[in-house]
Amino acid sequence: MAIHPEQPDPPIPEHTDPAPEGAVDPPSGDLPRSGPPRGQEEPATDQATGPDAAGAGPPPSEDEYSAELQELQDRWRRALADLDNLRKRHARELERERKAERSRTAAAFLPVLDNLELALTHAGADPGAIVEGVQAVRDQAVNVLELLGYPRHAETGVAFDPARHEVIGVVEDLDASPGTVVDVLRPGYGDGEHQLRPAAVTVAKRE
Known part of the structure; x- marks a missing residue:
């Protein structure tokens, strides 16, 4: 009858708490650096950046x-x-x-x-x-x-209008209202800005 040598018992692992459900194991090995260490700046490069860098050229000559x-x-x-x-x-x-x-x-x-x-x-x-x-x-x-464009104006009995009439004299006329044209001594021609000359008139005296 063959006798097998006794094998040592496997080591008993230390007791650890099971990982919670959904936990992520930490990565192993060295982590890649995402940037320079705090307090240090990356060395500046001579290459220009910005929208004008692609079309930049030598300055125009004299x-x-x-x-x-x-x-x-x-x-x-x-x-x-x-x-x-x-x-x-x-x-x-x-x-x-x-x-x-x-x-x-x-x-x-x-x-x-x-x-x-x-x-x-x-x-x-x-x-x-x-x-x-x-x-x-x-x-x-x-x-x-x-x-x-220069109509004639020689009306009597109308109210005196300094824009159309030029007073030559003032008369007393009981039949005319005060401030109206009694007689036209020289007709006028034109109106407003298109006036050749005003009418020369006599006007009834005001009370």
């Missing part, structure tokens, strides 16, 4: 600055020349418009002169026709001024 300045001066001179030409052209056009307007106004009065000459031609034949002719010419001239 010749490039001179060329850009020369181009700006040329553009400035051309702008001044264009502005001066525009001013001269505007002055020529304005003078041309003034001449054209004077010609249109003078042409509007040519029929008035024609009728005056016609009335003078028949002056010796019928004196009564002269008066009628002069009145017709007057009415024609008044119509021309109205078409040009």
